[in-house]
Amino acid sequence: FKRRGIPDPAVKMTSIHCYTQCKAERFSLTWTITNFSFAECCVESSFFTNAREQLKWSLFLSTNGVGLQNERCLSFYINLVSGPETGCVFVFVCVFPLFLNSHGLFEAGILQDDTLTLTCEVSYVCITTLGLFQTIIVKVPECRMAEELGDLWDQSLLPDCSLVVGGQEFQAHKAILAARCPVFRAMFLHDMKERRTNCVEIQGVEPEVLKELVTFIYTGKAPNLQDMATELLVAADMYLLERLKRMCEDALCRSLTVENAVEILIFTDLHLTPDLKEEAITFIKRCFILFLSFSFSHFFDIIETPGWESLRTNHPHLIGEVNRALFSVGAPAKRPRLF
Structure with missing residues (x-):
C-alpha cells in the first residue's frame, strides 16, 4: 500500500x-x-x-x-x-x-x-x-480538512488578500474568510474598499488576538484561547463569530476567582454574555452565603478589590442585580449592610 x-x-x-x-x-x-x-x-x-x-x-x-x-x-x-x-x-x-x-x-x-x-x-x-x-475494506482516513486549511494560513500558501493590524500584515484567503465569517463575507461580496484593494485594515484588536481569531476561522480551533479569553471574546463579538464567543465565555466561567469575579461581571454587561454574567453573580453569591454561615469566606476579599469600587461607582444597575441575588438567600433577620 x-x-x-x-x-x-x-x-x-x-x-x-x-x-x-x-x-x-x-x-x-x-x-x-x-x-x-x-x-x-x-x-x-x-x-x-x-x-x-x-x-x-x-x-x-x-x-x-x-x-x-x-x-x-x-x-x-x-x-x-x-x-x-x-x-x-x-x-x-x-x-x-x-x-x-x-x-x-x-x-x-x-x-x-x-x-x-x-x-x-x-x-x-x-x-x-x-x-x-x-x-475487508480500507478504513477511510479521518478528515484532515481543518489541519490542511490551517496549513494554508500558517504557511501563507497561495494568499489573495492581506490583513493589516498594529503594523503587522498577515496573508490570508478571501474565500475562506468569507465562508466562515459574516463580516468578512460582507466586505468581499459588496463594493467596498476591502474588495477592491484585497486589504483589510483592522482596528481595536491586538495582532496576537487577530492571529488566534483567524486560526479559529480556518480550523475551528483556538489553541491559545485560555490565555486571551477576554480579548478574544471581544474580537469574536466584533466579527460575529458566535461559536468562538461562546467558547471564550465558557473559558471565563471556569476561571472565575475572588480577584476577577467583579471585573468579569462588569465585562459581561458590556458584551452581552448572559451565561457568564449569571455565573459571575452566582460566584459572588456563594461567597456571601459562606459569610452568612460564619464559615471561612472570601466575600470581604471580593468587596476590597478595585473592581468592586468600579462596580459601585460606574455600574449601579449591576449593584442592584447583585443585591437582589445576595439578599434572596435565606439568612438571619439582622444582616450587616455591606454596600
Missing part, C-alpha cells in the same frame, strides 16, 4: 464467508455386561472406535439414576474419549431407552442369565471448513 508517500491505511474485517462440508457416519456399539446384578454405581466399557479409527468412545452405566417417579433406575451415557484435532464438530445420537429400572429389565426380557447386552446406534456429523474468505 505504500506508494507515493501515502501511509499504510488501517484495515478491518467486516464479514467472513466460509464453505462448510458436513459428513455423516453411522455405526453400532454393542456392550455386554455379565453378572449384572453385581454391578454397582458406575461401570465403564472398553473403548470403541469407528471404521477409520479417528474417534474413540466408551459407554457408562450408572445404577443410581432417578426416574420420573423418583424410583431408582439405570442410566446409560456415551463419552467421546478422543478425536482428531481438526476443528470438527461431532453430534452424537444414541437410540436406546435412557432410564430403565431393574424390574423393567426382567419384564422386558432384556436381562438374560444375569447378562445385560446394550446395543446403540451412533450417528455423528463431522463438520469441516473447506474455505474461508474474508471481506
Whole structure:
C-alpha cells in the first residue's frame, strides 16, 4: 500500500464467508455386561472406535439414576474419549431407552442369565471448513480538512488578500474568510474598499488576538484561547463569530476567582454574555452565603478589590442585580449592610 508517500491505511474485517462440508457416519456399539446384578454405581466399557479409527468412545452405566417417579433406575451415557484435532464438530445420537429400572429389565426380557447386552446406534456429523474468505475494506482516513486549511494560513500558501493590524500584515484567503465569517463575507461580496484593494485594515484588536481569531476561522480551533479569553471574546463579538464567543465565555466561567469575579461581571454587561454574567453573580453569591454561615469566606476579599469600587461607582444597575441575588438567600433577620 505504500506508494507515493501515502501511509499504510488501517484495515478491518467486516464479514467472513466460509464453505462448510458436513459428513455423516453411522455405526453400532454393542456392550455386554455379565453378572449384572453385581454391578454397582458406575461401570465403564472398553473403548470403541469407528471404521477409520479417528474417534474413540466408551459407554457408562450408572445404577443410581432417578426416574420420573423418583424410583431408582439405570442410566446409560456415551463419552467421546478422543478425536482428531481438526476443528470438527461431532453430534452424537444414541437410540436406546435412557432410564430403565431393574424390574423393567426382567419384564422386558432384556436381562438374560444375569447378562445385560446394550446395543446403540451412533450417528455423528463431522463438520469441516473447506474455505474461508474474508471481506475487508480500507478504513477511510479521518478528515484532515481543518489541519490542511490551517496549513494554508500558517504557511501563507497561495494568499489573495492581506490583513493589516498594529503594523503587522498577515496573508490570508478571501474565500475562506468569507465562508466562515459574516463580516468578512460582507466586505468581499459588496463594493467596498476591502474588495477592491484585497486589504483589510483592522482596528481595536491586538495582532496576537487577530492571529488566534483567524486560526479559529480556518480550523475551528483556538489553541491559545485560555490565555486571551477576554480579548478574544471581544474580537469574536466584533466579527460575529458566535461559536468562538461562546467558547471564550465558557473559558471565563471556569476561571472565575475572588480577584476577577467583579471585573468579569462588569465585562459581561458590556458584551452581552448572559451565561457568564449569571455565573459571575452566582460566584459572588456563594461567597456571601459562606459569610452568612460564619464559615471561612472570601466575600470581604471580593468587596476590597478595585473592581468592586468600579462596580459601585460606574455600574449601579449591576449593584442592584447583585443585591437582589445576595439578599434572596435565606439568612438571619439582622444582616450587616455591606454596600
